Amino acid sequence: MSVVITGAGMHPWGKWGRDFTEYGVHAARAALADAGIAWADVDLVVGGETVRNGYAGYVAGSTFAQALGWNGARIATSYAACATGAQAIDTARARILAGMSEVALVVGADTTPKGFLAPNAGERWNDPDWLRFRLLGMTNPAYFALYARRRMDLYGATSEDFAQVKVKNAKHGLANPYARFRKESTVAEVLASPVVCDPLHLLDICATSDGAAAVVLTSADYAKRHGIASPVTVAAVSTVTPTFPNTVIDMPLLATDSSAVTGVPERTFKEAIGQAAYEEAGIDPSEVDVAEVYDLSTALELDWIEDLQLCKRGEAEALLRAGDTTLGGRIPVNPSGGLACFGEAVPAQAIAQVCELTWQLQGRAEGRQVEGAKVGITANQGLFGHGSSVILSV
Amino acid sequence: MTPVIEGWFTTGAEPRLLASRCTRCSNVVFPPVSSAAGAAAFYCRNPACDGQEQDSVELSRRGRVWSYTDAQYQPPAPYQPAGDPFQPFALAAVELPEGLVVLGQVADGYGVSDLKVGTEVELVVETLNVDETGERTIYRWKPIAGQEASA
Structure with a gap:
């Protein structure tokens, strides 16, 4: 038995300032219409939790189910920081595979504040997310900058390379009706924007956005019985955690594990996320046609390309410079425009990655289509050890 | 202090x-x-x-820089700036012989141009900010003088 995506829907990303429930219901209804499935036939709703919208956000599954009109469906709510959407999809998939659900609706939506994401209020001397600000002034972009600088010193990456990632993604997102920023960018423009955390400029770093994404999952058998056109197979959902010792400094921590007792592990956490997805799908990295990766910064896209084994360590800049990751190239990365064009809407973002790949594999990504795409992979990572990688295939 | x-x-x-x-x-x-x-x-x-x-x-007092950056804008609270106007500061992740990498601010007077991946640094204690109890100190990483920066 396999699980398929029968419908995908999104609310456009932006800074709309409205209640997250509105965006979520909009995306849910779009996904159901896309699938041709009535809300009354949904027997499971999985909501991606948002932590910035009070109680309604903590019980997102219930909030969306109630807003759509109670239909008796089972509900679940997932939280895994940036990986929330993948965990929600995993929950829905498991229930379908167990024969306990026929039609599952997965929804993530958020309303986000402006500026640096800051910790919750109050003095919390045992919370690393509070301590990193109090003791070090260590913001999220500072972590992204550590990874970026390492690429420069170890692999010869340049600020122009990082800017080129932005230029590429800005171009990809031009035709995406759900993208918040739809405007071409130039290398000069990125380099002229203020440096936030050296070497990253403001335009290297993604914004925070409001937005919502939803998918409808069913068993392959259900899709066949109901004559649903072009379902996309969920070949893998990797939600693995790190293996001790985690030797790459992770936001929001102040130190890594020590490798003194056990030695350095075979794979870093981010490498393990993709590897688990490939193993589950029985798919080789060389078979991937398109990837949606979490470009919180431009440089981080280059890290992910290597973590997903789309090229060897240290070769992502060469891939970028050759145009291989641009639409029309060997392995287009972030055809949606990525976070560069969206800005992050945390509980919706991993689902949005899956929506994009669904449309790519169905040949419906108008203006940004990867021709003949059969296999796609997503990747992201949530705070505190949440892996997220989904492989779709047709 | x-x-x-x-x-x-x-x-x-x-x-x-x-x-x-x-x-x-x-x-x-x-x-x-x-x-x-x-x-x-x-x-x-x-x-x-x-x-x-x-x-x-x-832990060992000396280690090597794993990576580094700086904060050119004032971080949000609970960060407490040392003075007004805000002075940018550098940050480094430092690999210690004990097999772990520890984040810290870089010592006063040093910036990203003084660092490379692999630069040897040592621990110092400096003033982070001043509050009603006086000067509050924090550990920082200071590049060891006279070395050739190398990756």
Whole structure:
């Protein structure tokens, strides 16, 4: 038995300032219409939790189910920081595979504040997310900058390379009706924007956005019985955690594990996320046609390309410079425009990655289509050890 | 002058970071664990070890830069700027001989142009900010003078 995506829907990303429930219901209804499935036939709703919208956000599954009109469906709510959407999809998939659900609706939506994401209020001397600000002034972009600088010193990456990632993604997102920023960018423009955390400029770093994404999952058998056109197979959902010792400094921590007792592990956490997805799908990295990766910064896209084994360590800049990751190239990365064009809407973002790949594999990504795409992979990572990688295939 | 946080570093002429070490398998963790965080804070992080007791050890004073950056805009609270207007500062992740990487600010007077991946640094203690109790100090990484920066 396999699980398929029968419908995908999104609310456009932006800074709309409205209640997250509105965006979520909009995306849910779009996904159901896309699938041709009535809300009354949904027997499971999985909501991606948002932590910035009070109680309604903590019980997102219930909030969306109630807003759509109670239909008796089972509900679940997932939280895994940036990986929330993948965990929600995993929950829905498991229930379908167990024969306990026929039609599952997965929804993530958020309303986000402006500026640096800051910790919750109050003095919390045992919370690393509070301590990193109090003791070090260590913001999220500072972590992204550590990874970026390492690429420069170890692999010869340049600020122009990082800017080129932005230029590429800005171009990809031009035709995406759900993208918040739809405007071409130039290398000069990125380099002229203020440096936030050296070497990253403001335009290297993604914004925070409001937005919502939803998918409808069913068993392959259900899709066949109901004559649903072009379902996309969920070949893998990797939600693995790190293996001790985690030797790459992770936001929001102040130190890594020590490798003194056990030695350095075979794979870093981010490498393990993709590897688990490939193993589950029985798919080789060389078979991937398109990837949606979490470009919180431009440089981080280059890290992910290597973590997903789309090229060897240290070769992502060469891939970028050759145009291989641009639409029309060997392995287009972030055809949606990525976070560069969206800005992050945390509980919706991993689902949005899956929506994009669904449309790519169905040949419906108008203006940004990867021709003949059969296999796609997503990747992201949530705070505190949440892996997220989904492989779709047709 | 008092440390901004208790038990994380010594403050003598040659200050050192204080880590916790599992009494069973010797795995070392920084920041050191504290009973204020509850009993679970003492559980050894090595999955092959079920140790629940930690003793305190000093970490090596010198290490090599794993990576580095700076903060050119004032971070949000609870960060407390040392003065007004805000002065940008550098940050470094430093690999220690004990097999872990520790984040810290870089010593006053040094910036990203003084650093490379692999630069040798040593621990110093400097003033982070001043509040009603006086100067609050923090550990920082200072490039060792006279060395050739190399990756």
